[in-house]
Each structure stands twice: as C-alpha cells, then as structure tokens.
Amino acid sequence: xxxxxxxxxxxxxxxxxxxxxxxxxxxxxxxxxxxxxxxxxxxxxxxxxxxxxxxxxxxxxxxxxxxxxxxxxxxxxxxxxxxxxxxxxxxxxxxxxxxxxxxxxxxxxxxxxxxxxxxxxxxxxxxxxxxxxxxxxxxxxxxxxxxxxxxxxxxxxxxxxxxxxxxxxxxxxxxxxxxxxxxxxxxxxxxxxxxxxxxxxxxxxxxxxxxxxxxxxxxxxxxxxxxxxxxxxxxxxxxxxxxxxxxxxxxxxxxxxxxxxxxxxxxxxxxxxxxxxxxxxx
Amino acid sequence: xxxxxxxxxxxxxxxxxxxxxxxxxxxxxxxxxxxxxxxxxxxxxxxxxxxxxxxxxxxxxxxxxxxxxxxxxxxxxxxxxxxxxxxxxxxxxxxxxxxxxxxxxxxxxxxxxxxxxxxxxxxxxxxxxxxxxxxxxxxxxxxxxxxxxxxxxxxxxxxxxxxxxxxxxxxxxxxxxxxxxxxxxxxxxxxxxxxxxxxxxxxxxxxxxxxxxxxxxxxxxxxxxxxxxxxxxxxxxxxxxxxxxxxxxxxxxxxxxxxxxxxxxxxxxxxxxxxxxxxxxxxxxxxxxxxx
Amino acid sequence: xxxxxxxxxxxxxxxxxxxxxxxxxxxxxxxxxxxxxxxxxxxxxxxxxxxxxxxxxxxxxxxxxxxxxxxxxxxxxxxxxxxxxxxxxxxxxxxxxxxxxxxxxxxxxxxxxxxxxxxxxxxxxxxxxxxxxxxxxxxxxxxxxxxxxxxxxxxxxxxxxxxxxxxxxxxxxxxxxxxxxxxxxxxxxxxxxxxxxxxxxxxxxxxxxxxxxxxxxxxxxxxxxxxxxxxxxxxxxxxxxxxxxxxxxxxxxxxxxxxxxxxxxxxxxxxxxxxxxxxxxxxxxxxxxxxxxxxxxxxxxxxxxxxxxxxxxxxxxxxxxxxxxxxxxxxxxxxxxxxxxxxxxxxxxxxxxxxxx
Numbered sequence: 001x002x003x004x005x006x007x008x009x010x011x012x013x014x015x016x017x018x019x020x021x022x023x024x025x026x027x028x029x030x031x032x033x034x035x036x037x038x039x040x041x042x043x044x045x046x047x048x049x050x051x052x053x054x055x056x057x058x059x060x061x062x063x064x065x066x067x068x069x070x071x072x073x074x075x076x077x078x079x080x081x082x083x084x085x086x087x088x089x090x091x092x093x094x095x096x097x098x099x100x101x102x103x104x105x106x107x108x109x110x111x112x113x114x115x116x117x118x119x120x121x122x123x124x125x126x127x128x129x130x131x132x133x134x135x136x137x138x139x140x141x142x143x144x145x146x147x148x149x150x151x152x153x154x155x156x157x158x159x160x161x162x163x164x165x166x167x168x169x170x171x172x173x174x175x176x177x178x179x180x181x182x183x184x185x186x187x188x189x190x191x192x193x194x195x196x197x198x199x200x201x202x203x204x205x206x207x208x209x210x211x212x213x214x215x216x217x218x219x220x221x222x223x224x225x226x227x228x229x230x231x232x233x234x235x236x237x238x239x240x241x242x243x244x245x246x247x248x249x250x251x252x253x254x255x256x257x258x259x260x261x262x263x264x265x266x267x268x269x270x271x272x273x274x275x276x277x278x279x280x281x282x
Numbered sequence: 283x284x285x286x287x288x289x290x291x292x293x294x295x296x297x298x299x300x301x302x303x304x305x306x307x308x309x310x311x312x313x314x315x316x317x318x319x320x321x322x323x324x325x326x327x328x329x330x331x332x333x334x335x336x337x338x339x340x341x342x343x344x345x346x347x348x349x350x351x352x353x354x355x356x357x358x359x360x361x362x363x364x365x366x367x368x369x370x371x372x373x374x375x376x377x378x379x380x381x382x383x384x385x386x387x388x389x390x391x392x393x394x395x396x397x398x399x400x401x402x403x404x405x406x407x408x409x410x411x412x413x414x415x416x417x418x419x420x421x422x423x424x425x426x427x428x429x430x431x432x433x434x435x436x437x438x439x440x441x442x443x444x445x446x447x448x449x450x451x452x453x454x455x456x457x458x459x460x461x462x463x464x465x466x467x468x469x470x471x472x473x474x475x476x477x478x479x480x481x482x483x484x485x486x487x488x489x490x491x492x493x494x495x496x497x498x499x500x501x502x503x504x505x506x507x508x509x510x511x512x513x514x515x516x517x518x519x520x521x522x523x524x525x526x527x528x529x530x531x532x533x534x535x536x537x538x539x540x541x542x543x544x545x546x547x548x549x550x551x552x553x554x555x556x557x558x559x560x561x562x563x564x565x566x567x568x569x570x571x572x573x574x
Numbered sequence: 575x576x577x578x579x580x581x582x583x584x585x586x587x588x589x590x591x592x593x594x595x596x597x598x599x600x601x602x603x604x605x606x607x608x609x610x611x612x613x614x615x616x617x618x619x620x621x622x623x624x625x626x627x628x629x630x631x632x633x634x635x636x637x638x639x640x641x642x643x644x645x646x647x648x649x650x651x652x653x654x655x656x657x658x659x660x661x662x663x664x665x666x667x668x669x670x671x672x673x674x675x676x677x678x679x680x681x682x683x684x685x686x687x688x689x690x691x692x693x694x695x696x697x698x699x700x701x702x703x704x705x706x707x708x709x710x711x712x713x714x715x716x717x718x719x720x721x722x723x724x725x726x727x728x729x730x731x732x733x734x735x736x737x738x739x740x741x742x743x744x745x746x747x748x749x750x751x752x753x754x755x756x757x758x759x760x761x762x763x764x765x766x767x768x769x770x771x772x773x774x775x776x777x778x779x780x781x782x783x784x785x786x787x788x789x790x791x792x793x794x795x796x797x798x799x800x801x802x803x804x805x806x807x808x809x810x811x812x813x814x815x816x817x818x819x820x821x822x823x824x825x826x827x828x829x830x831x832x833x834x835x836x837x838x839x840x841x842x843x844x845x846x847x848x849x850x851x852x853x854x855x856x857x858x859x860x861x862x863x864x865x866x867x868x869x870x871x872x873x874x875x876x877x878x879x880x881x882x883x884x885x886x887x888x889x890x891x892x893x894x895x896x897x898x899x900x901x902x903x904x905x906x907x908x909x910x911x912x913x914x915x916x917x918x919x920x921x922x923x924x925x926x927x928x929x930x931x
Contacts, residue, residue: 014380021375021386028372028390028452034415035404047413050422092299099296102283118308120506120558124534125551128318128544129311132325152307155300171283184284184292213397215513220539231399235517239403246407253400260395268388276461469659472626477673477720478647487672491663 039063039250046247062251071252073226074233079259080143081229082211085150086204092151093158093203094196098188100159101166102174112163115156123153127220134221145221146229150211158203161274165199166192202274205267209260230256312555319548326542337549346525347533347550354530357440358508361447366501368448369455370493374485376456377463387460394453398513401446406518409433409442433519436526443514443527451504455497462496463489498569506558530554576637576727576760577602578623584631585618585784592618594784595632605754605761607775609768609807614781617732620764624730625649636728647676652721653730656737658713660705660720666692667701670719677724691723694753711742718750722757729754731763735770747774768808772796780804797915802923805850811881813917814856816849816888820918833887835865838913839928847926850917853894857910858882858901864908866891873901884909 033053038046039062041055096115100108130149131140139145169192177191178184193200211229218232225233238252264271286293319337323330341347372390376383396404408414409432420426432438466489474484512531515521521528521536534554538547578600585593593615600606608616621627623634625646634642641649652673661669670688679687692698695715705713714734721729731750735743751774754761765771771778772792780787780795780803788800799805805813818829824841827849828834841847868886880899884891884907893909895901918926 017375017378017380021372021380024372024375025386025389028393028449030415031401031404031408031449032392032396034408035400038407049418051415051418092303095296096300099293103286103293103296104283105286115304118304118312119503120509120555120562121308121312122531122534122551122554122558123510124512124531124538125315125548125555126308126311127535128538128548128551129314130307131539133306133311148303148307152303155303159300174283184289185295188296209395213399213513215399215516216535231397231513234399234403239517246410246413249403250407253403257396257400260397261392264392264395268391272387272391272457276457467657467659469655469657470661472646473653473655473659473720474661474672474676475626476624476646476651476653478676479672480647483676488661 035250035253038247039254041247043245043247062248063255065248066252066255070225070233070237071255074228074230074237075259077143077227077233078212078229081146081150082208084143084147085154085211086207088147089151089155089158089207090162090200090203093155094162094193094200095188096155097159097162098166098192101163102171112160115159119153119156123216126152127216131220140221141223141227143227146211146214146217149217149221150207150214153214154207154210157206161203161206162196162199165196165274169195198270199274201267202271205263205271206275208263212260315548316552316555317548318544319552321545321548323544323548324542325544333545337546338553340546341549341553346528349525350528350530350533353440353526353528354509357443357447357527357529358505361444361451361508362501362505364444364448365451365504366455366497369452369500370459370497372452372456373459373463374489376460383460387457390456391453393450394457396450398450398511399517401450402514402517405442405446405514406433434523436524439519439523439526443519446514446518447508447511451507454504455500458500459493459497462493466492495570498565502562502565505561509554509558577604577635578728578760578762579635579638580619580623580632581635582632583619583622583629583634585615585622585627586630591630592784593622593629596784596786598779598786598789600760600762602760603758605751605763605774605776606779607763607765607771607777608779608781609765609771610781611807612766613783615784616764616766616781619781620653620730620732620762623728623762624651624653649728650726651728651730652724652726653732654717654721654734656733658705658717658737660713660716662705665702665704666697666708666716666719669705669716670723673720673724687723691719694722694756695719710738711746714738714742714746718753722753725757725759727759729757729759729761731761731765733765734763735765736767743770750774769810772808778808780807798925799850799917800925802848802850802919805917805919809852811853811892811894813850813852814891818847818849818888820844820847829888831887833866835888835911837916837918839916841918841926841928844920844926846921848919848923850919851891851911852915852917853881853892855912855915856891856893857912858893858895858899859908859910861908863910865911866909868907868909870901870903870905870907873899873903882907 037053037055040058040060041052042057042059042061045052045056100112134140134145139148173195174187174191177187182191213231214229215231215235218229219235222228222232225237228236234252234256238249242249284292320332320334321330322333322336376386409416411417411429411431411433414432416432417426417430420430421428430438432442470488471484474488479487510531512529512535515527515529515532516535519527521532530550534547534550537543537550578598580596580598583593583596584591596619608619610616618627622629625641625644629642633640636649636651661672664672667688670691671684674684674687688701689698692701695718697712697715697719700708700712705716708716714737717734734750735746738746747770763771763774775792777789778792778795779789782803788795788804795804795808799808799813802815806815816827816829818827820827820841820843821834822843824843826834826836827847866886866888868884868891870882871885871890872883874881874883875897877897879897880895880901882893882895882899882901884893886909891909901907918928920926
C-alpha cells in the first residue's frame with residue numbers, strides 16, 4: 001500500500017513534535033548536565049575551549065574531597081531539620097485539614113483563605129519578630145528554631161494539599177467506622193491517616209524540599225557551624241573559601257542535590273498526584 | 283460530617299496545634315511587624331520609641347528604595363511571564379498525543395527540586411565571564427566576541443537572576459498546566475474539531491480559555507514565591523553590581539539583620555505586604571474569569 | 575446525495591485488530607443504528623466515519639467520494655457525543671454559533687441560524703446560560719443543536735441518550751427521530767441499547783467482536799435473527815435458548831434429560847443445535863393441549879404484562895403472559911408453544927432454515 005500525502009504530512013508533524021519536545025527537555029536539562037560533567041573532570045580540564053561534554057578523563061577526586069567533617073555536619077543538620085519540619089508540618093497539617101474538611105462551620109473557608117494568604121507574608125518581616133521571640137525562648141542556635149520556622153512557612157501548603165485529598169476521599173468508610181462505635185479521634189488516627197498515606201507523603205516531600213532549600217532562617221537563627229543547615233553553611237563556609245576550583249564546587253553542588261533528587265526519584269508519582277489533584281480542582 | 287456541638291473536644295484538638303503554630307509564628311509576627319514599622323526598634327538600641335510614619339517617609343525619599351522596587355518588579359515580573367509561557371508551551375507539547383509523556387514530565391520536573399543554593403553556585407559557573415558555557419556558546423555562534431561580563435554589568439546581572447528563576451519555575455507551571463489540559467474532556471476537543479476548528483483555533487477558543495484561570499493562579503503563586511526568593515541575589519550577585527539585583531526581599535533582610543534596623547526593615551516588609559495585597563486584589567478583580 | 579459507505583474498514587491498536595473489515599452501505603436519508611455490546615467496535619467505526627480515528631485499512635466514502643484523507647471538518651458531518659462535549663466556558667448561544675464562526679459564516683446569518691435551531695429545540699430561553707446551569711436534558715438538546723445549526727450531510731450519534739434518566743430517554747428518542755425526518759439528513763446512531771435501535775432505526779447493524787453479524791430492518795432482526803448472538807441481543811426479555819439435538823427425521827428436538835418436543839417443521843438432522851423461542855410466542859395453558867409442563871418459579875408483574883419464569887425439563891423458560899395473569903409461584907403449569915415461530919440454530923450458532931431434507 002502506498003503512503004498517501006496526508007499520512008506523510010501527519011508523520012512529518014509527529015516527527016517535528018518529538019523533535020521539539022526533546023529539544024526543549026534537553027535545554028531544560030543543560031544546566032544539570034553541565035554540573036555533572038564538570039564535577040567529574042580534573043580541575044585542569046574544566047577550562048577547556050571548546051567545552052567538553054564528556055570528560056576526557058573521569059575522576060572522582062572532586063567528590064572524595066567533599067567527604068569532610070564540615071559538609072557531614074551540615075548535611076546531618078539539614079537532614080534533622082528537614083525531617084523534623086516534614087513530620088511536624090504534615091501531622092499538624094493533616095489534623096487541621098481534616099477539621100476543615102469534615103466539620104461544617106462558619107469560617108472554615110475564611111480560615112483556608114488566611115492560611116493560603118499567609119504564604120505571601122514577607123518572610124524577612126516575620127523573621128524580625130521571630131528573632132526576638134526565639135531570643136526570649138532561648139531557642140536561638142537550636143534545631144527547634146529552624147524546625148518551627150520551616151514548619152510555619154510550609155504548613156499552609158501542607159494543609160491545602162491534605163484538605164484537597166480529604167475532600168475527595170469518600171466518607172462512607174469513616175461513617176462506617178463511626179457507626180461501628182469508633183470515636184472521631186480514632187476514626188482520624190486509625191481509618192483516615194492510613195488511607196491518606198499518598199497525600200501525607202506528598203506533603204512531607206514538599207516540606208522536606210522547602211526546608212532543604214531554606215537559607216534565611218539558617219543564616220539568622222543559627223550562629224555556629226555545628227548547628228548550621230546546608231544553604232547557610234555553604235554560603236558562610238564553602239563560598240568564603242572558594243578560589244576557582246569549579247570542579248570541586250560542582251561536586252559539592254551535586255552532593256547537596258542528591259538527597260532531594262533521590263527522594264523525588266522514588267516518590268515522584270505520589271507527589272505529582274497529590275499536587276495536581278489539588279491544583280486542578282481549584 | 284461531624285458537628286461541633288457533639289464533638290467540641292475533638293474540634294479543639296484538631297485545630298489547636300495549627301492555630302498555635304500559625305498564630306505564634308505567622309500571625310503574631312506579621313501584626314507585630316506592622317507595629318514595629320512605626321517605631322525605631324533595633325536590638326542595638328535599649329529603648330524603642332514610636333516614630334509614626336518616619337520610616338516610610340525615609341524609605342520613599344530614598345531613591346535607592348525606588349530602585350529596589352523597580353528591580354523587584356522587573357525581575358519577578360519577567361520571570362513570572364517567562365516561566366508561565368514556557369511551562370505552558372512544554373505542557374501543550376506534552377499533551378499533543380505523543381508517547382513517553384511520563385518520562386518527559388519526570389525529566390523536566392527534576393529541575394524543580396534542584397536546591398536554590400545549588401542553582402546559585404551553578405549559575406556562577408554557567409555565566410562565568412571567561413569559562414562559562416553560556417559565553418562559550420555565544421562566542422562559538424559568533425553572537426559576541428570576547429566576554430559578556432554577566433555578573434558585573436548592571437544591565438546583564440538581573441537577567442542572570444531572571445534566567446535562574448524562570449528555569450526553576452517552568453516545571454511547576456508545566457505540571458499544573460499539563461494536569462489541567464488532561465482534565466479537559468477529550469470529547470470537547472473532538473467536538474471542536476468536527477465543528478471545524480483547526481489546531482490554532484482550538485487553542486484560541488477552547489484550550490486557552492479553559493486554562494486561563496488555572497494558569498493565572500499558577501502565575502500568581504510563582505510571582506509571590508519569586509518575591510520571597512532571596513538565595514540567588516544574596517549568594518550569587520550580592521545585590522550588585524551597583525544594586526542592580528537588589529530586590530525587596532534582600533533589602534528587607536539586610537536592613538533587619540545586617541544593619542539591625544528593625545523599624546526600617548519592618549516598614550519595607552509592610553510596603554511589600556501591601557503591594558502583594560493590592561496586586562492580588564487587582565488581579566482577582568480584573569484577570570480571573572468568574573465562574574457562573 | 576449523502577450515502578455513507580465503508581469498504582473493508584480495518585482498525586488495529588498495536589497488534590490487536592478491533593475491526594476486521596467492515597463493509598457497510600448506508601442510503602441517503604436513512605437512519606441506521608449500530609448496536610452491539612461494549613467493546614464490539616461500534617463506537618470505533620463511528621469515529622472512523624467521523625474522521626476522529628484513523629483506520630488501518632479500507633476506505634470511507636460519503637456521497638460517493640472517498641473522505642479517508644479528510645479531517646473531520648472537511649467531511650461535512652456533525653456528531654453528538656455521549657458526554658455532550660459542550661464547551662464549558664461558552665454559553666448556549668456561543669456553543670451553537672461556534673461551528674458557524676469557524677466556517678466564517680456572516681454574523682447575521684449566524685444569528686438567524688442559531689435562533690432557528692434554538693427555537694426548534696426549545697432552547698430560546700436558555701441562550702445566555704452556561705452549560706453548567708442546564709439540566710441533563712437541556713444539555714443534550716444543546717449538543718443536538720450544535721449538530722443541526724450547520725445542516726450537515728451526515729449526523730453521527732455516539733450513545734447520545736445513555737446519560738439521561740429513563741423517562742427523558744424515551745422523550746428524546748421521539749425527538750431525535752423527528753429531527754431526522756425534518757432535516758432530511760443521513761443519520762448513524764451508535765447505541766448498546768437494543769430498544770433504542772429497534773424504536774428509532776430504519777435499519778439496524780449488529781456488531782460483535784469487530785464483525786458485522788447482521789444488517790436488517792428492526793422486525794427482520796426480531797423475526798429472523800441470523801445467529802444466536804443476535805437472537806439473544808435483540809428483544810426483551812431475552813429469547814429462550816435451549817441446547818439439544820434433532821432426531822434423524824429432523825422433526826423432533828431432544829434435550830439431554832431425555833425430554834423432547836415435536837417441531838412444526840422439518841430441519842436437516844443435526845447432532846447439536848440450539849432451539850430458540852421468544853417469550854411472546856409462549857402461552858400458559860392449563861389444558862391437556864400444553865406442550866411442556868413445568869413449575870412456576872418467579873412471577874414478575876411489570877404492569878402491562880406479566881413475565882412468568884417456569885422450570886421445565888428443557889430448562890428455565892420465560893413466558894410473557896397477560897397483565898393480570900393468575901399464575902402463582904409454585905404452581906404446576908403447562909406451556910403452549912407457537913410452532914410457527916420457532917428459531918433453530920446449528921452448532922456454530924447460525925440460523926437454520928426449515929424445510930430441508
């Protein structure tokens with residue numbers, strides 16, 4: 001059978017489509033690719049012209065150089081703070097979201113509006129009062145200050161994500177448990193929370209990523225290197241000592257990205273489902 | 283489902299932690315912050331005095347502050363426009379019936395988790411005037427000769443920030459737009475096709491009007507996030523050169539925690555808050571399509 | 575002229591063939607229903623005629639000319655979707671006008687045509703409403719209106735009534751049929767509901783597993799189903815079907831329990847056959863003249879008639895009895911068969927004709 005002109009045209013369109021998608025995606029990934037490429041080069045190969053995408057010589061030295069006590073401490077600090085904030089914001093967020101979703105009361109919508117609106121509160125303005133508050137409570141230079149700060153700025157999104165999930169969750173299961181004699185608290189803890197695992201994961205990942213990223217609280221509410229989280233520590237230690245060793249710098253950048261990239265690699269589907277379900281609904 | 287009258291304790295238990303957290307760590311600081319903007323508060327000063335609108339007058343009489351406002355609108359505004367358009371284009375391409383959508387989406391979405399501090403470091407390398415790949419590329423295509431001093435030219439430095447912001451936010455817009463596109467029933471597009479609308483007409487009369495609200499909301503969310511963003515200006519450009527990347531978030535932070543002038547910083551933060559409220563109000567009133 | 579022909583239409587999804595070469599001739603101004611269970615390929619065939627789906631082989635002709643390479647908009651067809659597919663952001667007027675605008679119709683003409691269509695469908699009062707503000711029936715009407723403002727050569731309907739409640743569905747059946755007559759267009763109507771097909775169509779096409787099983791007028795299909803599949807698909811309640819064999823002379827039907835029945839006609843002798851009797855062709859009969867004896871298991875009063883389910887040596891049997899039948903569960907009753915209206919199918923399910931040696 002000969003191929004007709006419209007079919008040829010359609011195939012050409014398809015090819016153009018794939019080509020443009022691939023091009024766009026590749027352009028998006030160039031910075032990450034270049035970061036990886038540079039991180040595996042010996043320093044002398046970094047300054048080649050024209051630039052080499054595949055290194056002539058692959059070395060892991062730049063990574064080995066990062067295994068030092070300072071980066072280890074910063075990583076550990078960030079991990080503790082991010083996990084703490086993720087757990088706190090997600091659990092408290094789930095309680096609030098469930099309350100707004102299942103209790104009929106005036107002001108529920110208003111409360112939601114306030115939570116979402118608080119995302120626009122200027123963080124430096126909040127920090128002024130938080131600083132004085134943490135000084136009074138003796139929380140400066142503790143994990144608690146960072147966990148609380150990160151929880152506060154992420155909890156609105158956590159509530160929003162989880163409320164959308166609960167709104168879409170059919171109530172029959174809960175009503176059955178309620179009729180069977182479980183108290184509302186038990187229904188929440190033993191029926192709702194287990195069903196909400198995907199949404200809880202989405203919220204926790206979101207909080208973790210934001211916390212891992214956060215610079216200002218880290219700079220301001222900690223004062224010693226052994227308490228600093230990654231972004232603040234890198235700014236104050238590594239960047240101060242930087243003298244053009246770009247390959248090592250890129251290895252550092254890769255290592256800082258790895259925890260969140262791994263987290264995302266495994267939970268991407270869960271996370272996207274959580275975020276888009278809420279977003280599209282409104 | 284539950285009534286407050288029957289389960290008052292459960293109701294309180296559910297809301298207490300969040301209200302305590304948000305009340306103590308967001309509501310109190312914002313109210314207190316606005317109050318401080320009318321004072322000369324500073325940790326370096328023993329006594330705090332009410333000074334009326336002096337801080338605001340000082341700010342608005344300072345041409346530097348106007349420059350900061352201009353930078354902020356320029357950088358955040360352009361970034362928002364770019365990431366929204368690009369995110370939409372990628373989403374439209376991914377929704378055009380091609381295969382491996384999940385793979386492409388996942389590849390693009392990786393960008394969304396790259397930490398800002400990493401972007402700050404990476405952008406320093408990409409836009410390095412001598413060895414950066416951007417300049418190498420521009421030189422090899424003959425667009426420029428020699429060097430583009432991205433970090434040292436007041437006209438260029440904001441663009442380094444804009445590229446970073448747009449790049450990082452494209453995945454978010456893409457994911458939202460793609461989900462919205464996939465939510466449009468296939469039959470609606472087929473009906474339009476039978477009604478005689480080609481691809482561009484379907485885009486103009488069906489797809490874009492149906493996406494309008496969700497795209498505008500995503501853009502607003504991004505704009506608000508860009509306003510809060512501070513890592514790149516603080517770490518990479520340090521507000522320079524000659525204040526060209528000094529944005530409101532950086533200005534407010536530095537006023538508070540470098541110069542320790544809490545009063546002035548609070549005033550800047552209050553201006554920022556007012557700006558967001560007015561902007562969101564106007565946005566909601568004139569841009570969002572009201573549903574019937 | 576707007577006759578529609580499909581010639582050896584094949585459709586593959588990957589390596590799975592879902593249409594195995596469909597040949598179909600639809601006359602100008604004819605109303606044809608495509609029926610079959612879900613997954614039989616009827617919607618795919620309709621979408622291929624519309625141009626929404628590409629076929630893997632064969633040809634589609636409208637008005638005698640091949641349209642296989644044309645996009646839907648150049649085929650001069652209109653389609654009503656099951657989900658209505660109204661444009662949610664446009665009001666009723668804009669929904670109706672869209673197709674005319676896309677074809678660069680002058681403004682004044684659009685207005686005249688939209689208002690005429692709205693008038694014909696009782697939508698005049700709703701022109702300013704958004705689809706979300708309409709009832710199911712009104713949305714359905716808008717979907718039809720969108721198809722008829724343009725007066726296309728061919729109307730395609732893809733299960734347009736399945737989202738409506740039972741009462742509205744009956745009303746809309748008549749309305750669609752009336753529109754078809756007023757418009758003088760060719761209509762192709764996909765449904766899984768044989769009642770819709772029987773009541774509306776000039777001709778019915780029965781599809782099963784990607785093949786056409788039978789094409790005919792509604793009563794032809796009812797009176798002479800070509801296969802056991804058509805026999806059980808057309809008609810409600812379903813035709814009673816019994817498996818058994820014919821004796822050497824071909825005049826008696828035996829089942830494995832040993833019972834047998836005299837047939838009014840001669841068939842060629844077959845070891846394995848299926849006997850079909852419609853519930854309408856059975857009658858409860860207490861007298862000695864009854865053909866089969868059995869015990870009443872269930873009695874369903876539907877108002878206008880009574881369905882009596884009888885356990886017989888041949889198997890369970892459904893009898894359509896008059897409205898106020900005195901039949902009671904547990905009674906032993908006789909059943910009389912109309913021998914003129916028996917259906918006999920061979921081992922492969924194909925209809926056997928009587929009178930063979």
